[in-house]
Amino acid sequence: MSATPWRRAAFWVGIAVWALPFAPLFLWPFAGSWLFPAPLPTVWGDRAWSYLLSPGARVGPALLNSLSLASAVSIVAVLLGLPAGRTLALARLRAGGLAYWIFLLPAIVPAQAAAFGLHATFLRLGLADQWLGVALAHLVPVLPYVVITLAGVFANYDVSYEQQAQTLGAGGWMRFRWVTLPLILPGLAVAGLYAFLISWSQVLLTLLIGGGAVTTLPMLLLAFVNSGDHALAAALALVLLGPAFLVLGLATRLARAPGALGPGGRIA
Amino acid sequence: MTRVSLLGVSRRFGRTPAVAGLSLEVESGELAALLGPSGCGKTTTLRLIAGLLKPEQGDIHFDGRSMAATPAERRGAVMVFQHPLLFPHLNVHDNVAFGLRAQRVPEVEIRRAVSDMLERVRLAGFERRRPRELSGGQAQRVALARALVTRPRLLLLDEPLSSLDPHLRDEMRALIRELHADLGLTTLLVTHDQQDAALLADRIAVLFHGRLAQHGRLRDLFDRPATVEVARFFGGVNFMSGTLDDGALASQLGRLRLAEPPPGSGPATATIRPEAVRWLGAGAAREHRCNQVLGVVERVVDLGSFRRLTARAGAVSIEAHLRPDEAAPVAGQVGVFELPAEHLWVLPRGTDDNCPTRAA
Numbered sequence: 001m002s003a004t005p006w007r008r009a010a011f012w013v014g015i016a017v018w019a020l021p022f023a024p025l026f027l028w029p030f031a032g033s034w035l036f037p038a039p040l041p042t043v044w045g046d047r048a049w050s051y052l053l054s055p056g057a058r059v060g061p062a063l064l065n066s067l068s069l070a071s072a073v074s075i076v077a078v079l080l081g082l083p084a085g086r087t088l089a090l091a092r093l094r095a096g097g098l099a100y101w102i103f104l105l106p107a108i109v110p111a112q113a114a115a116f117g118l119h120a121t122f123l124r125l126g127l128a129d130q131w132l133g134v135a136l137a138h139l140v141p142v143l144p145y146v147v148i149t150l151a152g153v154f155a156n157y158d159v160s161y162e163q164q165a166q167t168l169g170a171g172g173w174m175r176f177r178w179v180t181l182p183l184i185l186p187g188l189a190v191a192g193l194y195a196f197l198i199s200w201s202q203v204l205l206t207l208l209i210g211g212g213a214v215t216t217l218p219m220l221l222l223a224f225v226n227s228g229d230h231a232l233a234a235a236l237a238l239v240l241l242g243p244a245f246l247v248l249g250l251a252t253r254l255a256r257a258p259g260a261l262g263p264g265g266r267i268a
Numbered sequence: 269m270t271r272v273s274l275l276g277v278s279r280r281f282g283r284t285p286a287v288a289g290l291s292l293e294v295e296s297g298e299l300a301a302l303l304g305p306s307g308c309g310k311t312t313t314l315r316l317i318a319g320l321l322k323p324e325q326g327d328i329h330f331d332g333r334s335m336a337a338t339p340a341e342r343r344g345a346v347m348v349f350q351h352p353l354l355f356p357h358l359n360v361h362d363n364v365a366f367g368l369r370a371q372r373v374p375e376v377e378i379r380r381a382v383s384d385m386l387e388r389v390r391l392a393g394f395e396r397r398r399p400r401e402l403s404g405g406q407a408q409r410v411a412l413a414r415a416l417v418t419r420p421r422l423l424l425l426d427e428p429l430s431s432l433d434p435h436l437r438d439e440m441r442a443l444i445r446e447l448h449a450d451l452g453l454t455t456l457l458v459t460h461d462q463q464d465a466a467l468l469a470d471r472i473a474v475l476f477h478g479r480l481a482q483h484g485r486l487r488d489l490f491d492r493p494a495t496v497e498v499a500r501f502f503g504g505v506n507f508m509s510g511t512l513d514d515g516a517l518a519s520q521l522g523r524l525r526l527a528e529p530p531p532g533s534g535p536a537t538a539t540i541r542p543e544a545v546r547w548l549g550a551g552a553a554r555e556h557r558c559n560q561v562l563g564v565v566e567r568v569v570d571l572g573s574f575r576r577l578t579a580r581a582g583a584v585s586i587e588a589h590l591r592p593d594e595a596a597p598v599a600g601q602v603g604v605f606e607l608p609a610e611h612l613w614v615l616p617r618g619t620d621d622n623c624p625t626r627a628a
Contacts, residue, residue, distance in 0.1 A: 158353075161355065164347065167318050167341070167424070169344070170370045182355070
């Protein structure tokens, strides 16, 4: 009993230690001037925002690129990952363990290592400096997480539900739409979330394959951080957070679908 | 109503044959049971009929038409599995409606058919419940309703009772019988439980090692088993080998007269149900008559509804089940057993040539 106030104190200290470093992120964007010893900005202002919103900052096209890349990469990765994850988990492959590690490999080896070879190949194919080339390159670090997540979902999946539906007269599409999809939806949402966030935060790959022709938000952020303009960098970081949290919220909602199989194979 | 014919169907898993050259007829409207120990290929047979597996050899006919090119979803053979497999994201109504929606039946008709079927399985008013809000017995009844509401050509039950508590099993058996009588669907029940088969099925097909060992009524399987394995499966323990000769079996126990001697002669094995063996009383002095055997009692165990007596006559062990009110000997006594001619049965196929029998 006497431990409770201590525990409560420890909890708030923990929260403070975790949250305080983020505080400047929310203060800087609204700072006109903030010199070192001052605990709060000395002058408040909207300089950062008015610059970000100006056409010269090119935040709009970058946001569009980032959103379209992350969305397209998520969808393609999930579409490719579904059959791959299912086969890895359900078909008793003779070299199943090996296949699993091969799928995992791009997550272990930094994608940048592969980027140079990829760039050379894409140059020959005319994919370098293109949105499509960047999207394809993003699939390299994204796919392992999607495939492994979905393999985890299918590891706890009971094919009997589909067979039951089939003997009840359901064809392939009806089985997928009304049986398989609802059962794996939470796991699918988590896999999609991973895909979106990994693509969303790519900088080097985008830079190397896109050659600067395809600008995304993290690239702008990198530029602002390098320039030492804290207000601009913090403001853009907030912009970067928005869609990420939106997707996280959406995935969490889907993951709570009643009666479906989560990534841990738990029936919710 | 559909007549099902299996014509020399074979299916292996890897190198292991699960079903080997199985031929079987299930009459239209019949409730037939596939009975056998686990691993005998009965569930594989059901999946082959449903179309969830393809036979490697042989063919399956519904009403004389080959089903080889018909996928499972168009066979109208609905399976009810051991576990209810209710779709967890759908409520009871939508679960039962699933098959009708697959057939694109209008929603108005679906609602009527579903509530009618739920009433038949005594679950009226459960439409809005989620599967996780149902007990095991209720869930299995919903699964049955979901299968029956589609009016399938064929109902395939894969051990639907084995996951239920004993009192629920009785209820479910009664329900299956009742629905079968009402709807007259050709029904195939897979079970490893003799009681399920006896209480539900008109005829029983006994499977061993993916082959049909015997197909018939329970009485025949008990009294006239085709092989040692079938006899053993139904609790047969007494086997006497010898030579057939002039309507009698010259065996290790002497000459045993047969009420129904099979034609021909040569080596043969006879069996007798333990409840048909009679204990005539102690004493070696009794005159040696036809079909009477002198034996040493080894053990007498009271099992409540009967007493089990094991005895040894030379190299042969004899088991007899005595009614509790019959006089029973004690271990060590020597006495006379009678193996009545009308209960001795010569196994027509002796031991199965394709499978080793366990040691006696």
